[in-house]
Amino acid sequence: MKLWGGRFEKDTDKLLEEFNASIDVDARMYEQDIKGSIAHAMTLHKAGILSDDELKEIVDGLNGILNDIKEGKVEFTKENEDIHMNIEALLTSRIGEAGKKLHTARSRNDQVALDLRLYMRDEIKGIIELLKSMVNTLLDIAEDNVDTLMPGYTHLQRAQPITLAHHMLAYCSMFLRDIGRLEDCVKRMNFSPLGSGALAGTTYNLDREYTAQLLGFDGVTPNSLDAVSDRDHGIEFLSAAAIIMMHLSRFCEELVLWNSKEFSFIEMDDSFATGSSMMPQKKNPDAAELIRGKTGRVYGDLIALLTLMKGLPLAYNKDMQEDKEAIFDGIDTLKACIRVFDGMMKTIKFNKDNMRNSAKYGYMNATDMADYLVKKGMPFRKAHEVVGKVVKKALDDRCALEDLSIDTLRSFSDLFEDDIYEVLDLYKCVQSRSVIGGPAKEMVHMTINEFRKALT
Incomplete structure (x- = not known):
């Protein structure tokens, strides 16, 4: 008989029993x-509802069930629908x-509502640690490449020279914001809903603050209707997860480009690349592409969780049983992607000469040439025009700006010396950009140190 079956005269149809059960999903809690x-x-x-002996029986029984589950000695049943009723049925039988x-x-x-908050709190803390490890990997790369010149891009066109360290720190900035979002998410979810009952609390004199303290919460939820029907914490987590994945995807897109022969900025390690079943020469950046995908x-x-919640009246509705599949999948996918990305970055080889050459022949010091003329007294718009013509000359001669003779430069302006x-x-050019947040070596070292402190 179902634990809730007292008012029912018929057994649950087997189709509904299968359809209604969530134990395959929520067993992980x-x-x-x-x-x-x-x-x-x-x-x-x-509250005086359980005696000393009853409390001991229950606690010992639950701990015994916990140990048996961990040792693989427990088989859950769909007849008991979910993890909550499975454990209660096991406890009563024992x-x-x-x-x-x-x-x-x-x-x-x-x-x-309680279990999901506890589970998500544990998982988010683990994800934060994975992100910190990954950011440390990127900071190690930055520290080793403060002098590695490369092109900086806008519109995927070579724009100004930067360093590989500066590029890595851009993504560190993103991921540190992601860590902050996850920490904020935990702060808002860290309130105990237990004691809210089905929707209207309970007539028993429960000390909800005591329960919250036992479970490491910062307090209790202030409204019982909201407590049982709130899934904002799941939506907020998945929002943060989506942003993290967007940042990973942007980085992976660059790695895929950099790994191509057309760029040749990096080479993926064999351990994080795959081959082609038809073309023997291929070495594909599948790890980066899969994260992007x-x-x-x-x-x-x-979107699934937002859509699930958008039309639900207060309070709990059975629709909400579907929340966990989206949340659990988001957790699992995010963790896997962070781990793979971290491993991939630890093993990447950077082709520093190719990066420098790409910077040299991209005319990315043109802005510095214009600034030079401005400092000599030429209006910026005029300097922009003059340097544009100098760049055209260098393009025609197939050389870098610094390869043009002083006589050639002076034919465009007498201000050149x-x-x-x-x-x-x-x-x-890079070192001259020594403002806070710039790519100059001193600024990069300062930022690395600040980010290291932020991680601790």
Whole structure:
């Protein structure tokens, strides 16, 4: 008989039993469910609902079930629908009447709301640690490449010279913001819904603050209707996850381009690349491409949960059982992508000469030439025009700006002197940009140190 079957005269149709069950999805929350049940039992004991002996029976029974699940000795059933009823049924079968008292002053509505918050809190903390490890990998690369010149791009056109370190720090900035978003998400979800019952609280004198304290929450939810029907924390997490995946995807897009023969900025390690079943020469950046592809999957998880919640009246509705598939998939996909990306970045080989040559022949010191003329007294718009003509001359002669003779440069403006060649040196172009946030070596080292501190 179902734990809720007292008012029913017929058994559940097998089709509905299969359709209704969520144990295949929510079984992963067994540890959080048991942890929450132990805290609830302790609160019931504090309220005088459970005796000392009953509390001990329940806690020992739940801990025994936890150990058996971890050792693979427990088989869940769809007859008991979900993880909550499976564990309660197991407990009652093991300890008898005391087990039947555990669900006093509790509904599966506030129970699942609790379990999901506990589970997500644990998982998000783990994701934050994965992101920190990945950012440290990028900072290591930056630290090793403060002098590695490369082109900076706008519109995927060579624009101004930067360093590989500066490029890495751009993504570190993104991922540090992502860590902040996840931390904020935990702050807003870290309130205990237990004691909200099905929707209207309970008539029992439960100390909800005590339960929250036992479970490491910052407080309790202030409204029982909202507590059991709120999935903002899931939506907020998936929003943050989608942004993280977008950042990973942008980076992977660049890696795919850089790995091509047309760029040849990097070479993927064999351990993070694959071959072709037909073309023997191929070495494909599949790890980066898969991360880029899985970004759409996490976007889909977010849209699925938003769509699920958009038309639901208060309070709990069975539709909300579908929330966990999107949340769990988002968690699993994000964790896998971060791990693979981190491993890929640890093994990438950077072709520094190709990066420098690409910077040299991209005329990216043209802005510095214009600034040189401005500092000599020429209006910027005039300087822009003059340098544009100089670039055209260099293009026609198939040479770099610094390869043009001083006589050739002076044919465009008398303001050019021999000191222009020092200005056009690519490394000095980078070093001259020493504002906070710029690519100059001193600024890059400062930013690396700040980011290292932020991670700790």
